[in-house]
Amino acid sequence: MNMHSYGRGHDHSDSPDHTHHDHHHGQKEASCCNTSAPAPEQAGSCCSGKGTTNDVAKVVDPVCGMQVDPATTPHHASHGGEEHHFCSARCKDKFVADPQRYLEPKAATTPAEVPAGTIYTCPMHPQIRQEGPGICPICGMALEPEMPSLEDEENPELVDFSRRFRWTLPLTIVVFGLAMFGSKILFLSATVRTWIEFALSAPVVLWAGWPFFERCVQSIRNRSPNMWTLIGIGVGSAFGYSVVATVAPDLFPASFHEHGRVGVYFEAAAVIVSLTLAGQLLELRARSKTSAAIKALLGLAPKTARRIDANGNEEDIPLEHVHVGDRLRIRPGEKVPVDGTVLDGRSHIDESMLTGEPVPVGKEVGERVIGATLNGTGSLVIRAEQVGSDTVLARIVQLVAQAQRSRAPMQRMADKVAFWFVLAVLAAAAITFVAWGVFGPEPSWTYAVLNAVSVLIIACPCALGLATPMSVMVATGRAAHAGVLFRDAEAIERLGSIDTLVVDKTGTLTEGHPAYRDVVVAEGFDENRVIGWAASLEQGSEHPLAAAIVAEAKQRSLPLAKVEGFESVTGRGVRGEIDGHALALGNPALMEDAGGRVEALADKAAQLRDSGATVMFLAMDGRLAGAIAVADPIKASTQPALDALRADGVHIVMASGDAPATAAAVGRALGIDEVHGSVDPAGKVALIQRLKSEGRKVAMAGDGINDAPALAAADVGIAMGTGTDVAMSSAQVTLVKGDLGRIVEARKISREAVANMRQNLGFAFLYNALGVPIAAGVLYPVFGLLLSPMIAALAMSLSSVSVVSNALRLGRK
Numbered sequence: 001m002n003m004h005s006y007g008r009g010h011d012h013s014d015s016p017d018h019t020h021h022d023h024h025h026g027q028k029e030a031s032c033c034n035t036s037a038p039a040p041e042q043a044g045s046c047c048s049g050k051g052t053t054n055d056v057a058k059v060v061d062p063v064c065g066m067q068v069d070p071a072t073t074p075h076h077a078s079h080g081g082e083e084h085h086f087c088s089a090r091c092k093d094k095f096v097a098d099p100q101r102y103l104e105p106k107a108a109t110t111p112a113e114v115p116a117g118t119i120y121t122c123p124m125h126p127q128i129r130q131e132g133p134g135i136c137p138i139c140g141m142a143l144e145p146e147m148p149s150l151e152d153e154e155n156p157e158l159v160d161f162s163r164r165f166r167w168t169l170p171l172t173i174v175v176f177g178l179a180m181f182g183s184k185i186l187f188l189s190a191t192v193r194t195w196i197e198f199a200l201s202a203p204v205v206l207w208a209g210w211p212f213f214e215r216c217v218q219s220i221r222n223r224s225p226n227m228w229t230l231i232g233i234g235v236g237s238a239f240g241y242s243v244v245a246t247v248a249p250d251l252f253p254a255s256f257h258e259h260g261r262v263g264v265y266f267e268a269a270a271v272i273v274s275l276t277l278a279g280q281l282l283e284l285r286a287r288s289k290t291s292a293a294i295k296a297l298l299g300l301a302p303k304t305a306r307r308i309d310a311n312g313n314e315e316d317i318p319l320e321h322v323h324v325g326d327r328l329r330i331r332p333g334e335k336v337p338v339d340g341t342v343l344d345g346r347s348h349i350d351e352s353m354l355t356g357e358p359v360p361v362g363k364e365v366g367e368r369v370i371g372a373t374l375n376g377t378g379s380l381v382i383r384a385e386q387v388g389s390d391t392v393l394a395r396i397v398q399l400v401a402q403a404q405r406s407r408a409p410m411q412r413m414a415d416k417v418a419f420w421f422v423l424a425v426l427a428a429a430a431i432t433f434v435a436w437g438v439f440g441p442e443p444s445w446t447y448a449v450l451n452a453v454s455v456l457i458i459a460c461p462c463a464l465g466l467a468t469p470m471s472v473m474v475a476t477g478r479a480a481h482a483g484v485l486f487r488d489a490e491a492i493e494r495l496g497s498i499d500t501l502v503v504d505k506t507g508t509l510t511e512g513h514p515a516y517r518d519v520v521v522a523e524g525f526d527e528n529r530v531i532g533w534a535a536s537l538e539q540g541s542e543h544p545l546a547a548a549i550v551a552e553a554k555q556r557s558l559p560l561a562k563v564e565g566f567e568s569v570t571g572r573g574v575r576g577e578i579d580g581h582a583l584a585l586g587n588p589a590l591m592e593d594a595g596g597r598v599e600a601l602a603d604k605a606a607q608l609r610d611s612g613a614t615v616m617f618l619a620m621d622g623r624l625a626g627a628i629a630v631a632d633p634i635k636a637s638t639q640p641a642l643d644a645l646r647a648d649g650v651h652i653v654m655a656s657g658d659a660p661a662t663a664a665a666v667g668r669a670l671g672i673d674e675v676h677g678s679v680d681p682a683g684k685v686a687l688i689q690r691l692k693s694e695g696r697k698v699a700m701a702g703d704g705i706n707d708a709p710a711l712a713a714a715d716v717g718i719a720m721g722t723g724t725d726v727a728m729s730s731a732q733v734t735l736v737k738g739d740l741g742r743i744v745e746a747r748k749i750s751r752e753a754v755a756n757m758r759q760n761l762g763f764a765f766l767y768n769a770l771g772v773p774i775a776a777g778v779l780y781p782v783f784g785l786l787l788s789p790m791i792a793a794l795a796m797s798l799s800s801v802s803v804v805s806n807a808l809r810l811g812r813k
Helices: 040-047 089-097 099-103 156-184 190-208 210-221 227-247 266-300 392-406 413-439 444-458 462-481 489-495 527-538 544-555 588-594 598-610 638-647 660-670 681-693 705-713 725-730 742-776 789-811
Strands: 075-079 082-086 119-121 129-131 304-308 314-318 327-330 339-345 347-350 361-363 380-386 484-486 500-503 515-521 564-569 573-578 581-586 614-620 623-631 651-655 674-676 698-702 716-720 733-735
Touching: 075 089, 075 099, 082 089, 089 099, 156 190, 156 210, 156 266, 190 210, 190 227, 190 266, 210 227, 227 266, 227 413, 227 444, 392 705, 413 444, 413 742, 444 742, 462 484, 462 489, 462 742, 462 789, 484 489, 484 742, 489 716, 489 742, 500 681, 515 527, 515 544, 515 598, 527 544, 527 573, 527 581, 527 614, 527 623, 544 614, 544 623, 573 588, 581 588, 588 614, 598 614, 598 623, 598 660, 638 651, 638 660, 638 742, 651 660, 651 681, 660 674, 681 698, 681 705, 698 705, 705 716, 705 725, 733 742, 742 789
Parallel strands: 500 651, 500 698, 651 674, 698 716, 716 733
Antiparallel strands: 075 082, 119 129, 304 314, 304 327, 327 380, 339 380, 347 361, 484 733, 515 623, 564 573, 573 581, 581 614, 614 623
């Protein structure tokens, strides 16, 4: 479902006087039990007799799956001789536009077409935007939808590359084997072996590698040389040279004939294509996960809402059919469908996904509710006030999407110099060709071609392309052993340079759920009696505060008494009788009604509140008996972790959705100087943007859905592994056990990995700096030495081996 479509919904205002009929081939459908129903489970539901008494007469709308009454709906369309009935004009119009999409079962298995107007953008260069899929003109990456949908559509490029890789990998393996060990096959002459390598490598290079050549040409046409330029030119040079050496070996001087043939490099071209395809498959699968946060957020909203019509009848409708002003019923345990106001009923709503508060919030008539939050044990009737893209959840989705798009693209050190490196290699090859052709010994132009090809082959981007990914791969594995999961190379590069860490409170610094902290008793009462009475009153409640009190009573092995005349007073507390005594547990307002005066314990209660606890008073027979404090405890690992981060030069900032007093209390306990309370998701994003505008490099650590936009907006987002899937999908780093202390180890790995990347790039450029001049023939006038393409390929392989070996050294630290 698309969050942007909720507000547009379906038009239910059409009157019977404006009945819509469309006919396609004169077919007619009598009921949803017909074999042309869109899905067996839907057809079964409408014919089963369940639901309202009229369900047996209803059929299924083939577009949205709703049950509709053919006799009352004004929306009909015929196709292939069967009549179909719709809940609204919008569903009917969709069906008329493309009937086969909703009638043919195979349509469910084929990739959905991109909706008209869908905007695609480059994940590396967000300024590139166009309607429909395509290729980025700057870096050559495939464009992605700006706003993912819940429909799991398979990436067409991933499907295409998978097919090319799967069909040509065996050919590459055979070509490589022939090149390495073919001389040991006695019945194959060198010439025959060369032609076999040519025949097997041609499909790999010309078919599997064709997208690379397209991107190479595009990069040249757009005057934006990139890694595709290097790959296309390198593979094309190696393959083209080898084809000429196979078809016309007599063009080459005798010095280039070895073992009965001119050296060819079909295996080098094929292996480069297959390895590049494998790397692209890994990258495309990884990139597909970047939209997981948005899809998880979209999935939080319920698929249907229960609408009450003007006659008081209730029916379940798709969420996109909800309009402003509709009356909706929310039953116990259901999610709130849209933002609105309570018209009837009382309940507690779990809003922790948005606010971070671990305690459900009481709701009664006139109070606001937020879509996608979870209703407790009560039943509510609400009036829909914000739907579609206007809901709080939809705005959070927009914040996450905007933050992901606005993040500066990762500029690896190789990419920064790729433009000039490519130009330098091409210039060197051109100068080599002209210089040997004009001034070289006979056959001068043959030497010109061979030396120019040697320059291009030795400058093949294998080492340059491996320099960063190999370090990333090893660093990622090492970090995983330390309980830290990096999502991408950007996080590894940036984490070591972070100087400010913004942390959420609930679930990040604290355990994320209330626990018993303390009890204060009035004169004449003891602790166990107060806790026992309170736990007895709360034993049937699912409220987290009640669970904390009951858990403490069980910890103390206190018996729970039977409660008579139990009553829940919304927003105040609970009442009941135990052994003939009238008991009340709740806030000061309830104590005033019960006759218990809280002044005697007011000072101690205020101290507990200042420490971040929630205080509940207990009265017995109109007399104050005591007060119980419940709080979200700070994790045992939090203080040492913050101390270690401060010692590492990191400034700590706390941003919490909790009340300012509660946030300040936790901040004081942990020695955090900068504390922000009552901060909503947009406020956290604004805080991070302000810190970044001050020149700080900011990381955000959080665990909740309300933290997702801030995690995406930060330079590095760090999610607790004990938190929500949405938070982990939005973050670039996940702390598996939710221990902030792991950030210190992760920063160390980050710094070492960046240093290793620089070393690898140094090796790669050093080989090119030495190899390119030698391949061009600068040693020939003095020493008479030429670097044949075979030696160039060997040097290229050695440069790759040095890069891989150095990266593996990082894992042994």
